[in-house]
Amino acid sequence: MIRVHVDHLTPGMVLARPIPVPSHPGRYLLQRGQEIPLNLVPRLKRWGIYEVWIQYPQLEFLEQLFDPELEEQQRELYHRVRCNFQRSMESTGAALDWQGFEEAVTSLNEALQRNKFSAMLQKLQAYDSYLMAHSTNVCYLSMLLGKQLEGYLIQQREWKDPREAKNLRHLGLGLLLHDLGKVRLDPKVLNKPGKLTPEEMEYVRQHPVLGYEMVRGHVPPATAVVVLHHHQRWDGRGYPRRQDPASGEWLPPLKERQIPVFARIATVVDVFDAATTHRCYSAAKPPIRVLHEMRTWCQGMFDPVIEQAFYRIIPPFPIGKVVQLSNGMEAVVVDFNPEEPYRPKVQILRTEQGHRVANPSLNEMDLAIYQDLFIQRVDDQDVTPYYPEAFWHSTPRPEYVSA
Ligand SMILES: [Fe+2]
Ligand SMILES: [Fe+2]
The missing domain is CATH 1.10.3210.10 (Hypothetical protein af1432)
Structure with a gap:
């Protein structure tokens, strides 16, 4: 499963986690396995829901992170x-x-x-x-x-x-x-x-x-x-x-x-x-x-x-978020590393050429090891200006990010 911004939902996307009704503990608006009707998006926003969990093959294991x-x-x-x-x-x-x-x-x-x-x-x-x-x-x-x-x-x-x-x-x-x-x-x-x-x-x-x-x-x-x-x-x-x-x-x-x-x-x-x-x-x-x-x-x-x-307790990149790496690959964040919060583990979803990877779990990368790579874009936004200065001590800084 992956996190998807409600503005990026497309028809046919299926919920991986249920959506609760805020005023009633124990009641749900939609259950897991249900397709999300796009006309629900305004209501989701009114309830403060800007991201939902969508089913994605081979990434069901992320569910274990929720208590x-x-x-x-x-x-x-x-x-x-x-x-x-x-x-x-x-x-x-x-x-x-x-x-x-x-x-x-x-x-x-x-x-x-x-x-x-x-x-x-x-x-x-x-x-x-x-x-x-x-x-x-x-x-x-x-x-x-x-x-x-x-x-x-x-x-x-x-x-x-x-x-x-x-x-x-x-x-x-x-x-x-x-x-x-x-x-x-x-x-x-x-x-x-x-x-x-x-x-x-x-x-x-x-x-x-x-x-x-x-x-x-x-x-x-x-x-x-x-x-x-x-x-x-x-x-x-x-x-x-x-x-x-x-x-x-x-x-x-x-x-x-x-x-x-x-x-x-x-x-x-x-x-x-x-x-x-x-x-x-x-x-x-x-x-x-x-x-x-x-x-x-x-x-x-x-x-x-x-x-x-x-x-050390706040992941800059939330788990389940789809991101773009500096080499052009699309990946999903699958772990948080408190020692190196800006270098989480990711699994590759698409290659540099945009081809879908069949089994992301066989393509896991620990960005703490691949220090020349970094997460460049999240939700279509360039996030490189937001890295701490110390991050660029060990990673090549793109030219457009000022020192
Ligand atoms: Fe206050
Ligand atoms: Fe406050």
Whole structure:
């Protein structure tokens, strides 16, 4: 099976994985083995589905990379967030099901701990609300990242018992609720298709404090500070501004290790997920491009230890993606290598001359070995400008990519 962008679907393509209905866990719009009617594409897009899995001979083994239990927990969590946030939007006084949130995060964390994969291979599949899908995705992503950072968490939270210091449930709960304050804001401003005015920006920037006020006293303090500080940057930029409650004077911003470590993790996963998800004002960017922007535009924003760990869990080229290599061959990405994220294993689908390869599994190439080759195009887009500078130390740089 391969991933296909919904805009590239052609008649006769058959689903390799089912498409769930976002509002009903356990219900499916289409089952595996069904042909996808092209008139469904607008509905798929409304549900945040921009890629689907299509059957492809000899590539069924990719199915093993998915953990159905993890998928189910993600959907369950989404459903819970959806019901709760909705209620809270409709009435300011509505009580949130704090215990339900904790239970759902605990189940997702347990599924994650049992899962043998340590990279981000599966996001929530279908959703009908950006805010709630984003909350679910960053909850999962933060715990996945936290799992890689256990030693660092113990060191950074030294006043805690080590077992408690690396407890990821409080982190995940923080991410699940990090944007809760947005339910108190005017959806017209939040979902505005264009650029926000400075006044609107200031208005939206209230959400961490609003959220903090909503969660305080209901969740552990380590969770509440994630809500308050998830927009605080490592170098001191960001918000909210701090004020002395007694004198009303402005205080210097929190920076570096003064920022709680869970909030530092939140900043990284929040920026990444927002940019890789389709929004009302911007299309989803491919992960390789977002990783590039994080390394360049976002310099100084992230804790360097957390940032480096993050790059080891995010495949720049998602597994199952059809790509074009620098020698003109068409290939499918079949593995992720955290040591060399930009050099995954691929299987050749078409030769340089465009002839279809009968058995791709007999034509597997580890790009970590073939260092003169690289992935050049994804979804008809040239991705070479997005490689990290260090990549070109061992691979010939095409002339048009500036040094
Ligand atoms: Fe936020
Ligand atoms: Fe966010």
